[in-house]
Amino acid sequence: MATLARLRTAVPRRVSLAPLARTIQTAADTTQLHQDASHSEPFTVKLHEDSFRGYRTDTPSLDVEVTKENLLKWYKQMSVIRRMEQAADALYKQKLIRGFCHLAIGQEAISVGIDSATTFDDNIISSYRTHPFVVLRGGTVKSLIGELLGRVCGVSKGKGGSMHVFTEAFQGGHGIVGAQVPLGAGLAFAQKYAGKKNATFAMYGDGASNQGQVFESFNMARLWNLPCIFVCENNKYGMGTSAERSSSNTEYYTRGDLIPGIQVNGMDIIAVHQASKFAKEWVNSDKGPLLVEFVTYRYGGHSMSDPGTTYRTREEIQRVRSTQDPIRGLQRYITEWGLATEDDLKTMDKAAKTEVDAAVEEAKASPFPSENELWTDIYSAGTEPASMRGRDREEVHLY
């Protein structure tokens, strides 16, 4: 695989950049082996020196301890997630999925990397590009696809669809841009109040970062020293508007005023893992909130109705896909470090495909929700108004 890393060794990078303008690099495969990779013991690898940048804080260590088991697990997760997103794409085109549907293809390292550094007692709350978290945080491919199809087996019983997915360890799935961020501050406060050593990852996009409520949340989190990690998933675009056109300051990790921040190569799963671990340790040592910006890229259009090529060039997309793909980057680590062969990984890819295909068929076989579901979950059970207007003779549903 042609990689930027290889090319880079020939180019003296530092010379070519102005001294203070070092930018984050977003290749997916620039981490170097430090010692021989062990098949049974943890071993250390070294991230590229431009994997992080800091604002009011030091950056995480470039030396990362990993295990073969974890690397293979992450590969499997990313592979399943991408298959699943591709399946959603196909189902949408067959008109089996209606409504709105946003895919995270290209951004898989972020969900997998955050999940790898957290437990189910940590909170993750995000926007509508969140299918991956369902399978990572207690749901299944079937329950995700089922939700997209609007079927009973879906994580929200088919009542929500793509933008409304939740699991017991994932606080959702929010379609109003920016609205989940203050919720994240509240989740974090609850953890702090209960004296728990857990973190909340409150995630939003580069576009969302300009919503007023994001800044309001920053202020509360700093003021009350909340264990809240504000995660900006900077995929360079908010619908058709590029980060440069939407944001006066595109260094999203510096936008928290008194809240320190780090910027992270969001295409290298190992960097994402390291940053997420760093962030969790940060809030757990009572340092208060932290901003984390993952620099990444969305391969497809914003949603299914956007081809994604009117406001950016095909070359730009192609360049990222071919040189910065997080899955291919990890694949390279695994094979070059002798942890598994390409054939082993191909077998895993096939298994992922089989798993997703089977889940799609199972989800398709699941029924649509019954009409009664129209009235459930509006008020808590037993507290409903005596009647509610809905579909029946008198236009009244009696509870």
Add this chain to the structure above:
Amino acid sequence: MLSPRQPTLRLLRTVPRLRHTSRRWASTEPPPAGGHSNVIGTSSLLKSTRDVALRTQGLKWVDLVDSDPSRDMVGRETRKMNMYQAVRDALSIALTKDDTAVIFGEDVAFGGVFRCTMGLAEEFGRERVFNTPLTEQGIAGFGIGYAAMGHTAIAEIQFADYIFPAFDQIVNEAAKYRFRSSGNFNAGKLTIRCPSMAVGHGGHYHSQSPEGYFMGAAGLKIVIPRSPIQAKGLLLSSIRESNPVIFMEPKILYRSAVEQVPIDDYEIPLGKAEVLRRGSDLTVVSWGTPIYSCESALDLLAKPPPSISQHVPESLRSAKVELIDLRTIMPWDVETVVESVQRTGRLVVVHEAGRIGGVGAEIGAEIQKKCFLKLNAPVKLVTGWDTPVPMQYEKFYMPDNIRIMDAIVETLTY
């Protein structure tokens, strides 16, 4: 995503109340694939020839060619446009004639989600048609500030569902600016456009009809057009109106409603309802998309297909039903509706939003007050259900022609 079941008819009050059983549906046909809303494209309410278009009721040319209105039509041209093209046409005229006019919103420089601003940035410059950050509260507040300087602000909120982050700015700043400053300042030159209403599968956050939430905000006007000709004329009036206006565009009509639209600058007055069909037995009031379902309901009433004819008493089939498009939701045309109900004695109000706290409730209250002694039946509301707009049952959420016809029959036989 249609359920195999079909909306019911509950015409004969003697029929015992039935539970939801599939037997109940056995005698009726399955619903058509597109649901029960009739095909907007073939509506007779849409004006498809130049002559009819130029005779649009209340249409007022802005640049008079001839002081005699009957001769002023000569030489006026029309062009076939769908609703997003008509909106674009209005915006283009506003930008051409008013140097202070600017358009801003999320992705509007690229044409916006529904293409209403397509090419305007290229034509008028990026300093006049520009993308904002994702910041609805900011968009509204920024627009109020710009308008307060006497400039024309045309803001777009990408979907009506996303107007809520701007709710405070609209209700507390835009609506009250004049009152609070006792006339020193106002946001009258602000118009906020937003795509509204359902498309059939938009779900919780792409299909709402939030007009009712704004109705009590004294100082605002709320306008909802039903067609391309209406959209252009009402939008130009809204932009030039001296009060802040929320202009909600039923998004399903952007492409499906096509008319011959006069290409010149014209306005259609705000605060005036339009009587689309004359009648003496019952009045139906609606706005936006459901207007077409109402039209279809009247057709069903007159000529019920065999599958439902048993539910439509022969005696009602020749009923003369008056159909009114309210157009301006605030301030609504009380006079026209009252005059109509005084004659018909019966009123059915149809809207997509849920009933509780909806616009229909306000209309009903006013009409029972003003027409109490003339009413022969309670004011009937046909609305969305009082649930969130569901993704799975969106087609059943929207008041369709069957439900409307059913309400008409019930009200006529009260």
